[in-house]
Amino acid sequence: MRNIVIIILIFYLVACSPTSKARSTEKQNLDSISIFKPFNINGTKQWILLESENKQNPILLYLSGGPGISMIPWAHINTVTPKMLKEYTVVHWDQRGTGLSYDPHIPKETITIDQYIQDTYEVIKLLKAICDQERVFILGHSWGAILGTLYCQKYPETVTAYIGVGQAVTYYESEEIARKWLIAQIKKAGNNSDLNRINSITWADRDLIRKYGGTFNNITSDELISMRITSPYFPEKYYRGLSEKGVALVRGNMRKELWNIDFREQVPELKIPVYFFIGKYDYVTPWEMTLHYYNILQAPVKKIIWFEKSAHRCDVEEPEKFQQSLIDILHENTE
Numbered sequence: 001m002r003n004i005v006i007i008i009l010i011f012y013l014v015a016c017s018p019t020s021k022a023r024s025t026e027k028q029n030l031d032s033i034s035i036f037k038p039f040n041i042n043g044t045k046q047w048i049l050l051e052s053e054n055k056q057n058p059i060l061l062y063l064s065g066g067p068g069i070s071m072i073p074w075a076h077i078n079t080v081t082p083k084m085l086k087e088y089t090v091v092h093w094d095q096r097g098t099g100l101s102y103d104p105h106i107p108k109e110t111i112t113i114d115q116y117i118q119d120t121y122e123v124i125k126l127l128k129a130i131c132d133q134e135r136v137f138i139l140g141h142s143w144g145a146i147l148g149t150l151y152c153q154k155y156p157e158t159v160t161a162y163i164g165v166g167q168a169v170t171y172y173e174s175e176e177i178a179r180k181w182l183i184a185q186i187k188k189a190g191n192n193s194d195l196n197r198i199n200s201i202t203w204a205d206r207d208l209i210r211k212y213g214g215t216f217n218n219i220t221s222d223e224l225i226s227m228r229i230t231s232p233y234f235p236e237k238y239y240r241g242l243s244e245k246g247v248a249l250v251r252g253n254m255r256k257e258l259w260n261i262d263f264r265e266q267v268p269e270l271k272i273p274v275y276f277f278i279g280k281y282d283y284v285t286p287w288e289m290t291l292h293y294y295n296i297l298q299a300p301v302k303k304i305i306w307f308e309k310s311a312h313r314c315d316v317e318e319p320e321k322f323q324q325s326l327i328d329i330l331h332e333n334t335e
Contacts, residue, residue, distance in 0.1 A: 031055065033089065033131070036233070038100070041122050042115070047072075047100040048123070049233065050130070051080050052089035058135035058160065058330060059127050060088040063095070063120070065142030065166065067254060068246035070099025071315075073228045073238050078315035078322060087327050089131055093123055095147075097250040102242060104249065111253035113150065120151045124158055137330065141165040142285060142312065146261060153267050161273040161301075161333050163326065166285045166312045169293040170262040177286040178204035178214065185212040204283070214283030218309040218317035227316060263293055273301035275329055279310035279317070301332075 033055035038045040049072050062079060064071040071078070072092045079090045094101040096119055097111060124136055138159050140148025145164040152162045168174070182204055186194045194208060209215055216224065228238075251258075276294055278287045294304055305325045307314035315322050 035130070039123075039126060041096070041119050041126075042110075044096055044103065044106055044110075045101065046096060046119070046123075047094040048126075049075060049080070049092040050089065050127070051085055052131075053082075053085045055089055055131045056133055057085075057087060057089045057131075058137060059091060059124075059131060059133055060084075060137045060139060060326065061091045061093065061120075061124065061127065063138060063140040063144030063148050064092070064098065065144050066098065066243075066247050066251060067095070067116075067143040067258075068098050068248070068250035069143075069243055070094050070238065070246070071141070072099060072233050073231045074316055075233060076231050077227050077319055079326075081319075081323060084323050084326070087330055088137070089127075089133065091123075091127055095119065095250075098246045099238065099242065102246045102249065104245075106249070108253050111250055113147070113254060113257050116147050117151050117154060120147060121155060121158070124155075135160045137161050137163065137326075137333075139163040139165060139326070140167075141315070142168060143258075145285075146258070149263060149267055149270070152270055152272055156271040159272055161275065161329060162270065163275045163277065163329060164290075165277040165314065166279065166282055167276050167290045167293065168261065168263075168285045169289045170264065171259050174286050174289045175204050177288055178209060178283045181214065181283050181286070182208055182212060185214075206284070209283050213281055213311060215312045216317065217279070217281040217311040219313070224313075224316065264296060268296065269298040271300065273303075273329075273333060274299040275302070275325075276304050277307060277314055277322070277325065278304055279307045279312055279314045281311040284312040 031054045033050060033052050035048060035050040038047045060079065062071055072094065075092050084090055095116060097103070097106050127136070128134060136159050138148045138152060140162070145167045148162055148164065152159050179198070183198055186198060198205060198208060274297065276290055278290050280287065294302065307318050307321065310317035
């Protein structure tokens with residue numbers, strides 16, 4: 001009996017020894033990866049945030065919207081969470097001229113859709129080398145969905161699946177749909193001042209879309225600001241006004257190209273699995289147009305995930321469903 005007790009005591013001491021704990025911690029550190037720094041991408045400094053519990057996880061590259069708006073200040077809410085980092089290596093990228101990649105000296109002639117496609121190609125090549133991983137899922141939000149769609153059309157062999165969130169399709173008809181919806185909402189509210197304002201212009205005013213719930217439906221502006229300013233990535237780097245500078249630089253130089261987008265004609269087919277996340281109240285990229293495009297798009301697999309409480313930002317309006325849907329897509333595309 002005494003021998004048994006001694007054996008148990010020795011086993012307990014070995015298991016709880018500092019050496020044993022250190023070995024476990026070392027393994028965890030070797031598997032995990034955390035990067036937040038700039039890289040040279042086609043001649044410009046561009047910031048990348050990369051996080052994972054295991055760098056051999058499949059890569060999820062988040063292409064942010066705007067163009068010119070960084071999603072990194074919200075990363076801790078929508079994708080850089082313990083739940084996601086167990087499944088993916090999550091990557092947020094401040095594209096050329098966006099967020100921390102903003103530089104007023106970037107040559108204007110390089111702010112083109114084709115250049116952003118080539119930047120995406122280089123970023124994906126870099127990520128695959130860092131992580132020694134070939135499986136890449138692209139998530140494109142709003143403008144990022146334009147970039148993601150065109151990239152996947154050109155380089156389908158580099159991508160496992162594409163997820164379009166707030167999927168843009170074409171500008172002219174989308175503006176008409178949003179404007180008609182906006183007029184109906186204003187009339188319903190009986191706001192003559194806003195009605196006069198919308199009747200004096202020919203496009204869907206973004207401030208009014210936000211005011212009437214077409215941008216955010218399940219979250220307030222104050223809540224969104226609170227998420228941003230309490231972000232671990234926000235305080236010292238994403239100063240007030242940085243987003244406005246990025247939008248002015250990038251959107252201002254790509255406006256004509258963006259207005260000529262019509263995926264119904266330009267991208268009738270994608271050769272990889274395609275998933276659309278659609279907010280029921282989205283009128284920044286009207287859900288009706290996304291649904292129409294989905295119905296005519298040819299793809300080996302295609303699926304819609306509806307977000308019943310969300311407008312244009314289902315990533316922060318319904319973050320739990322957003323993350324679980326991304327994990328489900330990963331499992332669906334795992335051999």
